[in-house]
Structures are given as structure tokens and as C-alpha cells.
Amino acid sequence: MNELMRRLLFLPPQASGFARDFDYLHYAVITVSMLGVLAVALALLWFSFKYRRRTQTTDPARPRPEPLTHAQEFGTAFGLLALFVGFWCFGVRQYAVMQRVPPGGLLVYVTAKQWMWSFDYANGNRTNETLYVPTGRTVELAMTSRDVIHSFYVPAFRIKKDVIPGRTTSVWFSAVRPGVYPIFCAEYCGLDHSVMRGRVVALTPNEFAERFERTPRAPGGATHPLAEAELGGNGELTSLAARGERVAAARGCLRCHTLDGTPHLGPSWARLYGHEVPLESGAPVVADAAYLTESMMEPLAKVHRGFSPIMPTYRGILQPAETAALVELIRSLADAPIQPTAPLVSADAPAVTLPTALDGGIAP
Amino acid sequence: MTAPSLTLPRTVEEPPLLAPAAPADYLHGGGVRSWLLTRDHKRIAVMFLGATSLSLLLGGILALLLRVELLTPGPTIMSAGAYNRSFTMHGIVMVFMFMIPAIPTVFGNFLLPLMLGARDVAFPRLNLASFYVYLLGSAITLTSLVAGGADMGWTFYVPYSTTSPSAVANVAFGVFVLGLSSVMTGINFIVTVHTMRTAGLSWHRLPLFVWSLYGTSIIQVLATPVLGMSLLLVAADRLFGIGIFDPALGGDPLLFQHLFWFYSHPAVYIMILPAMGVISEVVCVYSRNPPASYRAIAYSSLGIALVGFLTWGHHLFVAGMSLFDGAVFGVLSMFVAVFSAIKVFTWTATLRRGSVSFETPMLYFFWFMFLFAFGGMTGVAVATSSLDIHWHDTYFVVAHFHFIMVGGTLTAYLAALHYWFPKFFGRRYNERWATIASVTVFVGFVLTFVPQFLLGNAGMPRRYYAYPPEFQWLNVLSTGGASILAAGMLLTLVELGYALAAGPRTERNPWGSRSYEWLSASPPPTENFENELVIARGPYDYHLPE
Numbered sequence: 001m002n003e004l005m006r007r008l009l010f011l012p013p014q015a016s017g018f019a020r021d022f023d024y025l026h027y028a029v030i031t032v033s034m035l036g037v038l039a040v041a042l043a044l045l046w047f048s049f050k051y052r053r054r055t056q057t058t059d060p061a062r063p064r065p066e067p068l069t070h071a072q073e074f075g076t077a078f079g080l081l082a083l084f085v086g087f088w089c090f091g092v093r094q095y096a097v098m099q100r101v102p103p104g105g106l107l108v109y110v111t112a113k114q115w116m117w118s119f120d121y122a123n124g125n126r127t128n129e130t131l132y133v134p135t136g137r138t139v140e141l142a143m144t145s146r147d148v149i150h151s152f153y154v155p156a157f158r159i160k161k162d163v164i165p166g167r168t169t170s171v172w173f174s175a176v177r178p179g180v181y182p183i184f185c186a187e188y189c190g191l192d193h194s195v196m197r198g199r200v201v202a203l204t205p206n207e208f209a210e211r212f213e214r215t216p217r218a219p220g221g222a223t224h225p226l227a228e229a230e231l232g233g234n235g236e237l238t239s240l241a242a243r244g245e246r247v248a249a250a251r252g253c254l255r256c257h258t259l260d261g262t263p264h265l266g267p268s269w270a271r272l273y274g275h276e277v278p279l280e281s282g283a284p285v286v287a288d289a290a291y292l293t294e295s296m297m298e299p300l301a302k303v304h305r306g307f308s309p310i311m312p313t314y315r316g317i318l319q320p321a322e323t324a325a326l327v328e329l330i331r332s333l334a335d336a337p338i339q340p341t342a343p344l345v346s347a348d349a350p351a352v353t354l355p356t357a358l359d360g361g362i363a364p
Numbered sequence: 365m366t367a368p369s370l371t372l373p374r375t376v377e378e379p380p381l382l383a384p385a386a387p388a389d390y391l392h393g394g395g396v397r398s399w400l401l402t403r404d405h406k407r408i409a410v411m412f413l414g415a416t417s418l419s420l421l422l423g424g425i426l427a428l429l430l431r432v433e434l435l436t437p438g439p440t441i442m443s444a445g446a447y448n449r450s451f452t453m454h455g456i457v458m459v460f461m462f463m464i465p466a467i468p469t470v471f472g473n474f475l476l477p478l479m480l481g482a483r484d485v486a487f488p489r490l491n492l493a494s495f496y497v498y499l500l501g502s503a504i505t506l507t508s509l510v511a512g513g514a515d516m517g518w519t520f521y522v523p524y525s526t527t528s529p530s531a532v533a534n535v536a537f538g539v540f541v542l543g544l545s546s547v548m549t550g551i552n553f554i555v556t557v558h559t560m561r562t563a564g565l566s567w568h569r570l571p572l573f574v575w576s577l578y579g580t581s582i583i584q585v586l587a588t589p590v591l592g593m594s595l596l597l598v599a600a601d602r603l604f605g606i607g608i609f610d611p612a613l614g615g616d617p618l619l620f621q622h623l624f625w626f627y628s629h630p631a632v633y634i635m636i637l638p639a640m641g642v643i644s645e646v647v648c649v650y651s652r653n654p655p656a657s658y659r660a661i662a663y664s665s666l667g668i669a670l671v672g673f674l675t676w677g678h679h680l681f682v683a684g685m686s687l688f689d690g691a692v693f694g695v696l697s698m699f700v701a702v703f704s705a706i707k708v709f710t711w712t713a714t715l716r717r718g719s720v721s722f723e724t725p726m727l728y729f730f731w732f733m734f735l736f737a738f739g740g741m742t743g744v745a746v747a748t749s750s751l752d753i754h755w756h757d758t759y760f761v762v763a764h765f766h767f768i769m770v771g772g773t774l775t776a777y778l779a780a781l782h783y784w785f786p787k788f789f790g791r792r793y794n795e796r797w798a799t800i801a802s803v804t805v806f807v808g809f810v811l812t813f814v815p816q817f818l819l820g821n822a823g824m825p826r827r828y829y830a831y832p833p834e835f836q837w838l839n840v841l842s843t844g845g846a847s848i849l850a851a852g853m854l855l856t857l858v859e860l861g862y863a864l865a866a867g868p869r870t871e872r873n874p875w876g877s878r879s880y881e882w883l884s885a886s887p888p889p890t891e892n893f894e895n896e897l898v899i900a901r902g903p904y905d906y907h908l909p910e
């Protein structure tokens with residue numbers, strides 16, 4: 001039945017954990033809708049046949065038909081409202097599932113630009129156009145754009161989320177079956193919008209670990225699926241968090257923030273990610289990729305309670321890849337042990353010596 | 365040098381014609397100048413008919429070009445840049461130069477005073493000004509074509525629209541001016557309905573078309589300024605780099621989407637409410653019945669007008685909206701759907717115990733009902749938040765709003781054109797040819813847009829110049845349908861053009877309507893009614909002799 005309906009409606013394969021549930025709601029809503037349209041059409045046909053005009057000359061005097069009663073009007077209105085609100089209840093429940101990312105998944109940073117997708121992994125791998133994921137595991141995408149608004153759309157997973165410059169939006173899925181699934185850009189983004197495509201390659205967990213989590217040793221060696229990965233000077237992969245540390249130093253974040261739990265001018269980044277942050281105004285928020293990005297781009301929007309609002313905005317200064325690296329750095333410290341006695345990072349000199357090339361951002 | 369002697373033309377006192385049988389109708393008398401400077405609402409309506417028909421033609425040609433391009437997955441007849449510019453122009457022309465103004469400025473202008481028993485609208489000069497502002501706005505919009513085209517889509521989403529290397533500002537200014545014209549008409553109609561009703565015409569005796577124009581005008585006056593302001597800000601961002609919406613300068617791109625849809629969602633009702641008014645009139649006339657519930661239709665128009673203001677957020681379900689906002693905008697959208705569905709049921713019930721005939725306008729009524737119900741139910745489907753995630757920005761949405769706008773508004777427009785054709789021009793169209801054209805339009809329409817629903821399900825995003833090859837056959841089907849639709853529209857043009865030139869003359873009230881506009885001659889004299897009208901019955905009192 002599922003398969004029949006799916007084919008009738010031309011839906012793509014159901015390749016994510018919630019795709020099947022979504023489709024069931026889809027079938028229900030479309031079937032009820034079409035039955036409603038059919039009922040209207042049949043009623044119209046029946047009335048036009050039964051009450052067709054028989055005399056072409058003047059009509060015999062007909063009594064004025066009774067108008068619909070209030071009971072009929074309100075009955076239909078409330079009946080329909082109940083039906084539509086019913087759809088809505090199911091819809092919102094599923095919408096909530098989509099919105100709440102289950103913790104503990106694989107986090108991949110997505111950067112959109114005209115007209116290409118690129119993906120950064122915590123271990124430092126970077127791929128263009130192809131996103132490799134393991135099956136059966138939650139994959140969270142933290143997405144941002146380098147130019148205009150794009151939208152990350154994988155029909156087979158039934159997911160779509162706008163990718164917005166200056167913000168981080170997230171979306172999640174878990175692939176149920178190994179396979180290759182197309183990615184489309186769904187938000188019009190200029191000349192080559194329609195070829196801003198990519199693909200998700202879902203691998204079995206073993207294959208994924210085997211081919212992907214292993215660090216490539218030699219850049220010129222055997223063909224690696226992720227040949228585009230950024231390698232350090234010694235051919236080692238630099239993890240994204242390590243890159244984040246370099247960015248934090250280069251951009252001066254470490255003059256106010258620490259990595260070891262010591263509060264300084266700003267809150268420490270240790271044990272921040274995934275924890276609740278008390279705010280100066282309003283309810284506390286959980287620090288996720290979206291919140292961290294907002295804190296860098298618009299520090300005054302939500303101020304950590306007990307700190308003065310002195311952080312400058314980094315909007316237009318931090319490149320999307322740098323933002324991703326910083327978020328990954330903060331995420332890698334989510335469970336860091338707190339060392340209250342650790343020395344503070346010097347407030348006026350960056351702790352790490354930096355290659356000058358960093359100034360233009362670490363990604364092309 | 366001697367001053368040349370001037371001979372002034374002397375005005376000759378012409379003797380009055382001997383007892384004219386009837387006063388001259390509005391179409392005759394005066395030259396081109398008297399048309400261009402007229403303050404007669406009927407002549408202004410006819411000029412609007414000409415202008416908006418040209419817009420429809422332009423938008424239609426662009427649509428056909430787009431469909432031809434989509435015949436193959438790769439390039440067919442144009443480049444990606446040309447394609448983007450074409451769909452932008454198609455949207456802008458159809459929405460702002462045809463769908464929004466068409467029914468109010470043509471049929472509203474012509475019929476509102478007649479239905480109120482009035483001599484003219486409240487502000488005849490403003491009415492004429494609105495026509496020229498419309499022309500000006502259209503002209504400014506079309507300058508973008510000369511300037512190489514604009515490619516931001518009719519939705520103007522920032523930051524693409526503020527950075528796109530194309531003539532976006534021309535279009536933004538043009539649409540701003542068009543909005544001005546729309547506000548002028550709206551204010552005029554509101555004041556007219558309040559102040560120009562003739563003796564005996566209480567609110568509950570107003571023809572339903574008047575109610576729908578009234579609701580539309582309220583939305584136009586309240587919402588259009590927001591659009592105008594947002595578009596000016598886009599233009600300012602482009603020209604002066606102010607950065608209201610540009611994240612690189614600290615602006616917020618989502619703010620624009622909220623502002624834009626705050627206007628453009630109600631704008632959907634600006635397009636469909638007048639169409640609903642037309643449908644209410646048509647179904648009553650051809651079934652010789654009063655509406656099954658006058659109040660249900662009248663008040664649901666107002667309900668749509670008001671609640672329609674609170675649903676804009678359903679365009680942002682995948683833009684990073686909070687769960688709470690998503691839920692609220694979803695449920696409010698369902699309310700609007702209920703109001704629309706009530707209308708559908710009331711129109712259906714209107715046929716009950718009637719005396720139904722099947723002239724062309726009534727055929728369009730049937731097409732309208734089917735397409736609007738279908739389009740409306742797919743609207744309920746996309747308002748179901750989780751389903752919208754898959755459908756948003758795909759061809760499903762394209763098909764959904766074309767069902768409402770083309771299936772709804774365009775069929776109602778064609779119904780109106782045929783129904784009031786005798787009123788406008790005093791001639792009859794040819795029933796057989798009009799029927800053929802009407803069936804062709806319907807078949808073409810269904811064939812164009814049903815495949816697009818399926819394309820959306822399959823995951824084809826909208827505004828795609830190139831697409832994966834597995835989507836091809838549905839696209840070919842859709843293009844085939846579009847050609848049939850175009851043939852139907854062309855046939856309508858020819859058939860009505862012929863009727864205009866050589867159709868047989870008609871009597872005053874060929875359809876046996878009880879609505880007040882038919883109480884004046886067809887075509888009406890310049891002053892509409894010879895004597896002041898006193899209304900003593902309702903507009904749908906088919907149980908009384910006329």
C-alpha cells in the first residue's frame with residue numbers, strides 16, 4: 001500500500017528515518033482532499049442535471065428557496081475546521097520532530113556559496129558537492145552561506161532548510177539505507193541556481209569508518225574518496241577544532257574567552273556547547289550552533305548573564321568556514337574538564353603564533 | 365511687422381437633435397482626447413481592459429517561452445540568464461500588472477457605480493489618475509527589459525536582489541508606482557460604497573460583487589504601503605548600500621521576507637476575492653436563484669480579508685522559524701481555508717432548486733469551482749507544516765498557486781468578460797465558439813498544472829532552468845498543456861474580438877439578471893441611469909418579476 005501510494009504520487013524513495021511517517025500524513029491529507037473535491041464535483045453535476053433549465057421562455061414562478069440555516073452554515077464551518085486542525089496537529093508534531101535535533105549525532109558543517117555546497121567534518125576533512133554519511137546514525141548539519149540565501153534540499157530524506165548568510169541553521173536526518181541521494185538548492189540564488197546540486201552518499205557504518213574516519217597519510221598516495229581534504233604541512237589532517245583554535249587566536253577571541261573553564265572578560269568556552277546559558281533577559285537558551293553563531297554575529301541580541309555587553313560583532317569579519325571551525329572548537333570543549341587554576345591566556349598577545357595567510361580567512 | 369490677423373473659430377450654436385430616442389451610450393461621442401481625459405468610470409474601465417489585456421498577453425508569451433525552454437533538461441531555446449529574467453518578468457507582469465489590478469479596475473470600475481445606482485465613483489479624477497499611474501508604473505517596470513532584464517524573481521528576496529547584477533531597481537520602482545495606483549483605486553471604492561449607494565440600497569442588499577470589492581479594497585489600502593516601503597528599502601540598499609537587509613552590513617535578510625509576505629500573502633486575496641465576487645454573481649444568474657446564504661458569502665469575504673493578514677509566516681516554514689511560530693501560522697492558515705471552503709459549499713448549494721443553464725460564463729463557473737477547490741485543498745496540504753518542508757519551493761507550490769491564481773482568478777475573469785460583455789458593449793458573443801474556447805482553456809490548464817504537482821512531489825525545485833533527466837516527461841506534458849491553454853486563450857481573443865466588431869446587438873438584460881447594473885441600458889448611457897434609481901428589492905430576487 002505504502003509503495004503503491006508512493007509511486008502514484010511520484011514521491012522519491014523514503015531514505016530517512018522519518019520519511020515514511022511524513023508520507024503517511026501526506027497520503028492521508030491528499031486522499032481526504034481529493035475526496036472533498038470529488039464530493040463538490042459530484043454535487044455540482046447532480047444539481048446541474050436535476051435542476052437544469054427546462055423551459056427557455058420565462059420561468060414559471062418558483063417559490064424562493066430557503067437559504068441555508070445557521071445550523072448548516074456553522075456545522076460545515078466547524079466540521080471543516082476540526083478536519084483541518086486535525087491535519088495541523090499531526091503536521092506540527094512532525095514539524096517538532098524535524099526541529100529538535102537528537103543529541104549525540106555526527107555534526108557536519110555545510111557552507112553554501114553561489115553555486116556549490118561544501119562540507120566540513122570535525123576530523124578536518126572537507127568535501128565539495130558530496131556529503132558522506134553513515135547509515136543509522138543521526139547526522140546534524142550546521143549550515144551557513146557565504147553570499148545569498150540558499151536552501152538545502154534532499155527529496156529522498158524529506159528535508160529542506162534555508163541556508164542564510166550570517167546565521168547558522170540546522171537540519172538533521174538519519175539515512176536508513178546506503179545509497180546516493182541528490183541534493184538540490186531550493187531557494188533561487190542566481191544564474192546557476194538549477195545546477196547547484198550535490199549528492200549525499202550514505203555508507204554503512206563500517207565502510208564509513210573505514211574510508212572516511214581514517215586520516216589520509218600521504219597526499220599523493222592511494223586514491224582517497226576525500227582527496228579534497230585539507231592537509232597540514234606534514235601531510236596530516238588538521239582537525240576542524242584545531243583550525244578553530246588558530247582562528248580564535250588570530251581573531252583575538254582569546255583576549256576575552258578561555259578554553260579551560262576560567263571566566264575572563266567573556267564566558268569560557270569549556271562546557272558551553274549543549275549546556276544551558278542564563279541570559280540577562282528572557283528564558284535561558286541551550287547553546288547550539290545557531291546560538292553560537294548568533295553570539296558572534298550579533299553579541300547583543302542575547303547577553304550571557306553576569307557579563308558586560310562588550311563583545312564586538314564579527315558580522316562581515318568572520319568567514320563562514322572560520323565560524324564553522326570556531327563552533328567546532330567550542331563543541332569539542334563541551335565536556336572539557338574545568339581547571340579553575342589554569343593560567344589565563346595573555347590578554348594582549350595571541351597565544352599562538354599564526355601564519356599570516358590566516359588574515360583572509362582559512363578557506364578560499 | 366504686422367501682426368497676423370487671427371480668425372478665431374466661431375462656435376456654432378447647433379440646434380438640439382430632435383427628441384433622441386435614447387441618450388447616447390457612453391461608448392459614442394467625442395474623439396480620442398475625450399477618451400484619454402474622460403472621468404467616466406465606464407470609459408476608464410474600458411481603457412483598463414485594454415491595458416491589462418496587453419499585460420496578460422505579455423505575461424502569457426513569457427510563460428510559453430519558459431515552458432518551451434523546459435522541454436529538455438538542458439538548454440533548449442535560451443540561456444540560464446535569459447530564463448531567470450523571463451520567469452522574473454512573467455511573475456512581475458502577471459501579479460502586479462494583471463492579477464492584482466484586472467478585476468477591480470475593469471469590472472469593479474465599470475460595475476460598482478452601476479450596482480450602487482450611482483452616477484460615477486466617489487472621486488472620478490482620482491480614478492483617471494489611477495489609470496495613468498498604472499501606465500506609468502508599468503512603463504517603469506518594463507524599462508528593466510531595455511536595461512537588460514531583472515533576475516531576482518517576483519519575490520525580490522534579499523540579499524540576492526540587493527546584489528544581483530541586473531535591473532532590479534527599475535522593477536522595484538515600477539512595482540512601487542503600481543502599488544500607488546492600487547491604493548488609489550482601493551480608497552475610491554471604499555468611499556464609493558460608503559457614500560454613493562442610492563435610495564433603498566442597504567448593506568444587505570448590495571450585490572455580492574460589491575462586498576468582495578469592498579474587502580479587496582481594504583486589503584489594498586492597508587497592505588500595499590508595506591510592500592512599497594520594503595521595495596524602496598531594497599532599492600536603497602542597492603543604490604546607496606544602506607544595508608537594512610544585507611547581513612554583511614549588519615542587516616537582516618529574514619526581515620525582508622516577513623515584510624514582503626505581510627503584503628504578498630494578503631495580495632493573494634486581493635487577487636482571489638474579486639474573482640469570488642464574480643463567481644457569486646454568475647452562479648446566481650445562471651441558476652436563477654439567490655445565493656444559498658448571502659451572509660455566509662459576504663462575511664467570509666471579510667473574514668478572509670482580516671485573517672489573511674495573519675498568515676504570512678507560512679511562507680517561512682523552512683527559513684529557520686521557531687516551532688511556536690510555525691504552529692501559529694499553520695493554524696491561522698487553516699482558518700482562511702475554512703472561510704474559502706464555506707464559500708465553495710454555499711456556491712454549490714446555490715444550484716439547488718434552481719433553473720440552471722449552461723452559457724459560457726456558467727461553464728467558467730464550473731471550471732472555477734473545480735480548480736479552486738483543488739487548489740484550495742492543496743493549500744491546506746501545504747499549510748500542514750511538516751508536509752510543507754518537502755513541498756516548499758518545489759513545483760508543487762508552483763502548481764498550487766497557479767490553480768488559485770489562474771484556475772481561480774483567470775477563469776473568473778473570463779467568466780466576467782463573457783457575462784458582462786453585453787453590458788459593456790451592447791453585443792453578444794458567439795455561444796458555440798466561446799464554449800469551445802472555454803473547454804480548451806480548461807483542458808489545457810489541467811494538463812499544464814497537474815504534472816507540476818507530481819514534479820513537486822518528485823522533488824523538482826521551482827525556478828530551475830536545468831533539471832535531472834528523470835523529470836523530463838512530466839515537463840513535456842506540462843508544456844503540451846500550456847500550448848493548449850494558449851490556443852484556448854487565443855481563441856477567446858478572436859471570438860471576443862469578433863463579437864466586439866460584429867456580434868449581434870443585445871437587449872438590455874439578456875440573461876434575465878435581477879442585479880441592479882442591468883437596470884440601465886446596455887451599453888449604459890454616460891450618466892448610467894436616466895432617473896434616479898430607488899431600490900425596493902434584493903439583487904437576487906428571482907421569485908419576483910423583474
Ligand SMILES: [Cu+2]
Nearest residue numbers: 150185189196
Ligand atoms: Cu542556491
